Amino acid sequence: MPEFQIPPPLNSKDLENLLVDMFNEIHSTSSFKSFGKNGHKQKGLDIISLEKNIVIQSKLKDLTRKAILIKRELLNDIEETVNLILKEQPKINFDVLYIATTYSEHPDFDEYCETIKEDTKLDFDIIFWGWETIQRKLIALPKTLSSHFSNFIIHPQSSKEIKILSRLDMKRKIENDFGDWLNYSFENRKRNSKMIIHSIDDTKYPEHELNQEGKYQWFGAEIRSRSHKGLEFTTAIEEIYVDKDYFWTDELQKNYEDFLKIKVARVSVIDYEDIVDYDLRGDEHYIKPHFFCKFKHNGTPFIEQYYMTLNNKDVPYYFDITTKKRYS
Incomplete structure (x- = not known):
């Protein structure tokens, strides 16, 4: 109550x-x-x-x-x-x-x-x-x-508490409704992990439209996991080059022998409070869950993005996309 x-x-x-x-x-x-x-x-x-x-x-x-x-x-x-x-x-x-x-x-x-x-x-x-x-x-x-x-x-002093309640309410709903995905590792899931992420401002779906920041108003992504920050999706598989100090670049360097090429997943995080609603059933275009989100972070719904290495034990597991170095 x-x-x-x-x-x-x-x-x-x-x-x-x-x-x-x-x-x-x-x-x-x-x-x-x-x-x-x-x-x-x-x-x-x-x-x-x-x-x-x-x-x-x-x-x-x-x-x-x-x-x-x-x-x-x-x-x-x-x-x-x-x-x-x-x-x-x-x-x-x-x-x-x-x-x-x-x-x-x-x-x-x-x-x-x-x-x-x-x-x-x-x-x-x-x-x-x-x-x-x-x-x-x-x-x-x-x-x-x-x-x-x-x-x-x-009362003003309770506004933060109300915001937390709303965020927790969405988090609990997602944990309950997406248990078939979130409770299993990616390779052990019986259901397809592909989801559709929409901007709540999009009016052109299923056509693709760019917003003012030049980002698409809807796109597909694979649901990965949940954390205290929000719901995590894999939005791309990429290759980066890592040097001995574990700084990375996505451009081939002249001194290539000093860099190790590795495959990484781009993991993008949506804050629970930016998820307005979702539809588990999908529609006639994509019969899979659809998320409807606020695209208020530079034209995207993502509060954070990072790289996660795939099948490579010789380098750190996570890399910061902004600073171009491993997470400490």
Whole structure:
């Protein structure tokens, strides 16, 4: 339970409006909107984004009732929502269905969502957000927070703590969702390690477009590992020349005999807080996970890059790309 408490909305329309603004701010878009109004045939959907291929069903609950009754009702709501979508077949393409509610989190909801997906062989994911998750997201969304909770004030001394909470939240999600890659060494993985990394500002995908810094707005990279700094990707395999003091260059030298040519992987690190969202399923162009990131580091999403030697025990394992020497 977070230390801060934001009161949930009192009616269904306020909750729906809150979620629309939240998702628009999270995804840096204006494409999320209510799907019809009361009385319209909503086909199990309250909110949609045709741009992001996301739909949302919001569930406001009377929290004065017994918890066991609300929990049972929510489990039934999840099943009914899925059944209604399958029955009505809304003519909307989507990859993810969010169930968002004012009730509390519980592992049973997440497990039930996964069970329904497997049992009915759904071609979309179901993600459950209880009020704790919504609160954590809201703290990192100043525009939505000020619009819907004008009396809620984040004290300056807690801003760093909130930033850390948001970063840790993304780190935990990635560790959970990408365990099939991150929990195994590269050679022992059963799944392809290639991922697609997008700028959140890119509007031309699948076409390639250069940003103002002359860098591509999306590209492929192989997920390698995680560290305290962020998520690490192999973005290139290169050759460098290393001298006896372990300084390196990527240019062939005249006194070549004094240099050892080695093969290295360029490892590029994305800070967890620069990862806005990801899609495990991919799309019709690349059926593999897609990351959507802030490209705010010289036109790239990378806070750091270094070389890692491949199959060479005669030189240090890591080389600093900036200083052109080994890591001490």
